[in-house]
Amino acid sequence: MATKGNLTKERLTESMLQLIQTSGYSGTGLNAVIEHAGAPKGSVYFHFPDGKEGLGVAAVELAAKRFETLIVEAALSADGAAEAARAAIEALTTIVSESNFRLGCPVSVVTLEMGAESERLREACATAFESWITPTAALLEADGLDAKEARALATVVVSTIEGAVIVSRAMHDTQPLISAADVVSELIKQRCLKIEGTR
Template sequence: MAGTKGAETSARLVESMLELIQRHGYSGTGLNAVVEHAGAPKGSLYFHFPQGKEALGEQAVGLAAARFGTLLSDSALPSATPGEVVRHVIDVLAGMLTDSDFTLGCPVSVVTLEMGTHSQRLRDACADAFESWIAPLTEYLVAHGRPRPAARSTATAAVSMVEGAMIVSRAQRSAEPLRCAAETLATLLDQSTKAAS
């Protein structure tokens, strides 16, 4: 029972860290705010994360990576074209942005931009997160007939374009940059898949 309660507290802290990073950035997220947001006992943060904020941030990045990875895998149905997959994923992201009034961004890009030159631990966590999206998209494109080097290149470009579009959408307070990215990527992916087959 104690182990379950401890795991629940740890999970709430990570969840709160993730949400607060999305809203306020990594630097703008204080540990006291995380504890308060999580409704956790004051001493619980250093009990569960004795290495402090970087360890908690690393876990939050991992959670964000897993959630986006789930969105990708759930969207990549065998019957769906690569273009349909990209449109669905971006539609979900655009909905998240508009529903939050453009206050929620991608926590992985936020942490990368803020901490990439300051923390090897967080930089590695962000690199792993991006790779966890590029690798399955690469395999999906290979399964749809793309040669592996071209599939890897296309998957890297696709993830990069979506990340950039998220940032521009937040700046402009409009989902239009994401919609443009969706149409461009969908056309590119479906045309390249047809050419490969």
């Protein structure tokens, strides 16, 4: 059973994550996080002694876990890597659209804003992207690609999705994500068919 302190820490992390998506990392102050979370004053430094940076790392880690879960769930309900990629992108499209394009990927937001300013945040973002590339590569290997090619293609897939989210939010249009789903799934099918044809 979660303690009161753990619940407060979780609320602070969730609030930080939501505010990063709507206001950016630089635009999110600790007072706003405390107010959004309905947490006691002083709770941030109690749970995150290193302040905003530590809270930012926790928010990035939470975002990483959620998208990794989305990938895993897509894989369980799909027949192969191409369908899994499409399902994951379609789920993201729904999130972006239903938020009126206010929500996207907080990891990319933090990377763009703080990647050159905070090594700790950059490393957290790199770890987050890795946590998405690795299971995607595993799906591709299961479809017949060797480890090196699977890793390369998984990196392209994740990078494409990240870019499509940003462009969709900028345009207030889901078409970039829809196009990404089509292109990524077709690319995976072609690569896997090529491997099968050489056997």
